[in-house]
Amino acid sequence: MRARALPLAFLLVGALSFSIGAAAQEAVPDEAASDEGGLRDAASDEAAPDEAAPDEAAPDEGYRPIWDEPAPEEPDVVVGDDVASDDVVPDDVVPEDDPAAAPPAAGALSPIRYVLERVEVRGNDKTADYVVLRYVPFEAGDVLDVDDPDIEGIRYRLLGSGYFETVRLSLARGSARGRVVLVVEVEERNTIIVEHLALGLSQGVENTSDTASDLLPYLGLTLAETNFLGTGIALSLSGLISERQQGVSVRFNDPTFLGSAFSLGLAGFFNNGREFFGTDAVVAVRCPPDLEPGEPCPAEVEANRAVVFYRRYGLRVGSGVDLGNAAWLTLDWQPELVDVPIRPDAASEMRGTDIEPIDFAIREGTSFLSTLRLGFHYDNRDDPVLPNRGVLVRLMVDGSSPILGSAYNFLKVHGQVRHWVPMPWGHGHSVRFGIYGGVLFGDAPFFFKFYAADLSDLIPSRILEMNVDDRSPPNLLNTSIVERRSGDLAGRIDVEYNLPIYQGHGGLRSVSGYFGGGLYALSDRRDLALSVPGYEGASKVPVDLTFDFGVRFDTSVGMFQVGFSTLLGFLEL
Template sequence: MPALPTLCALALLAAAPGASPVPAPAVPAPAPAPAGGPEAGPLGRRYHLERIELRGLTHTREAEVRRHLLVAPGDVLDTERVLLSRLRLLQLGWFSRVETRVERGSERGLVVLVIEVTERNTLIVSDLVFGSTGPQPFYGGLGLSQQNFLGRGMGLSGAFVYGGSPSGRSDDPSRFALRGGFFAPDLTPRRLPPLVFGVSGQFLRGEELTCDDPGCEAYRSDYGRAPRIRYQRAAGEVTLGMRPGPFERLLATYRYERLHAAAIDDSPALAAARGPGPAILVGWSDLSALTGTYEIDTRDDFFFPTDGFRGVAQVTFGSALLGGDYEYSRYLLQLETAYALLGRRLRLQLAAGAAQGSAPFFERFYAADWSYFTVGPALGRALELNFSTDSRYDAVLGMAGLEYAVPLWSRGGFFHRGYLAIGARGVWSAARPGGGRTAVSDLPFSADLALRLDTPVGTFNASLGYALDNFL
């Protein structure tokens, strides 16, 4: 997963913290049912749901909540489907607590399922970015996300990063990035299965320093003299998808970008030091690509999950057949387990990626994004802007990591929950398939000690690894 782009590695993980493990619904006076099956009473009588009552809603529309339930009035009471419904509600990010219980119905054989929720603040900080590098003495940014717009379950998000003019070139254009999006996770058009829909836009103006040697003379004296590529990107995306299951999404995304890049050498004496530079066409160009994504997420809690996993498989194709100037393909596979591995409070993280053809640099892999820290000039990017002197983007990536969690507290108040994460991660990357490892840093391994906090305005991460990255 990408490194957190802040001086203290403060970043939000759009959280939906849950309550304690779910007890099975208490059915009035029946005999125990088989695990995961319908509840049966004496003499094999099965209980049916007379109605479902939702309690505790103040901002969220009741109809929006009911769409996510896996049970309905008239169904046979099924413990497993009730528990899965509770998990589904917690994953929405709208509630800090979801509890279920069963009460007697109006007549024998009928029961009432009561779902009691505690709503959480859904306008949260999604990015908090600030840092400093030699080429950019200070940069910072902020992101906000509304996860339940108008109580209808729609998502709105926006973020920016601003760095100003690069060091040594006060008259140059400022570097900045803007991003915004709208997402509807569950649309129910007539005669069609539930659909997922989203649109987003992005604008970036940045540059990449391109000295072939990380110890380039310009980096030791005056960054303004270093050869570089200045670029801007204006991008838009449209996503349409469906849910094969309650915890799965199958998405298709079309992306179009209008690009402009210019190679700049202010010092003829240093022009010979120019390396191959990031892959991008000089002048105006277009990118047109289709991306297919399969995602499954069965974790029981976003902040401190103890069961389940999250997996993402993604394939991207860019082609002149779609109206673009870049012919390439990109593949990415990610897996993340909950903090329950081999009976320990461990989380396993795996990622593998490859890019083929003439993929532009931002469709390749910047290894520092996937490390806790790097020993050398590379630094994790902020909203895809690179403020370091390292411009190596690779075609092949592999990452593996483990994290151990130490719960610290769980109580009310602003800092609702907190735990300590101790992690280690290894990153391998290569400039081309079959090539040797790119020496992104002197060490391919990194470690982290992070305090993670659950608050009403988001989940924050204070990382020692990222703080070290600014000095190594």
């Protein structure tokens, strides 16, 4: 690997990387994070008449009891006041012929159920009631079991929306014996956020005399309003700015289009990109014919670099449906025009000890690409950005075919699972386990392939599906993975530890540190049958190490992450 020069300026700028999920969210406070107790304590375990007064009832950690407020005078009835301790299942809640009405077995805890009279939303000054209620899977007349895990799921899903700082649930007395009101009390948060911010130094060719690539700055930014006018509609604008590449994307998503159970997503994008191919490539090129008299060839062309210049003009139209229990399905169609004004006539590169031609995986001139994407999503994390517990699953299937009018024919299947586990020695300490894998079949354009930049933490990630850097990650294990910058087989396993540093309020809510690492693999399917020549033993397996460590700042305008491992990408490791 060729040596790389460090910039003279302070290299923290080169490593700075900011990102956020749907929205920044304050770490769940102790009073709201407990998974014990719940509505059972708040609604039914009240004191007998000769015991402590109602206002002495201790609130549950997960659900704070809320007084019924029919009038502005001082409340005098605590939640569940009209249900006697021996009336666990009132006659007007569960019919006598319902099997659930049978007495519980000896020693078993009696189920506690009520008829839900209504759901009441409080604290939503900006957000419409129906936006909150769509996260509540219960309706008036339902039999409510206070031990139903869907009740706790309401709180997590509302926090996961990114609309609210805190969410508290409780039961209030209804209009008749055995009837209750489910109270959802929220505290709203700022929803105009920096959803993604990445800035740094990327490596590429600057002039024809370069024997190595130069470093130039880049900026990637996404601004979003995740709750437009309190309707739950999300709007976002993304962009990439650099001397070599530019891109822009605009997105719209209505989670309940026209009041239906289906969402509507719309997007438009434009990419003006460059893709670097090969290592020490031998290239045959010609300047584009539409240059003005006296206009020089692009530097990458004259420098005999295997570079493809391309532009993408595209739309995306999609919909989704909630499956309940924190799961949903999505289906998107993405038509686009791909224009390739400059591409090498031919190029070859070293693959191990052999010289092989480079497949640029793109049509010359202008071509049409039509892609369908089917997605399954599951998310029960307790926080959308800095979770302490929960599971996130994303499974995607991308397909393109001449049946859809496309000039390309491929199928891409990929998925990710992440699991956060809280540690017992302190609130906020957690371990995150992750696994990712994917396979690609057919003749997909190169930007649909799997990239080392998306698998390794040691070089800048792609932005708007564009590589901002022509480097390969450090080959720490000295394996054949160094021969691949992209491929049609990919995988990664990793683990990360998160520890709290600061917990506060206002503009800076929390600061936490993280460190982690793992293994990633990148290859072509043909390498499974015919390994890269020149490698022996374990070095033939295309795997390598990746790691990262840094600090995350949870603020009122987004969660910002400063990762220091990117600095190591500028060094020879």
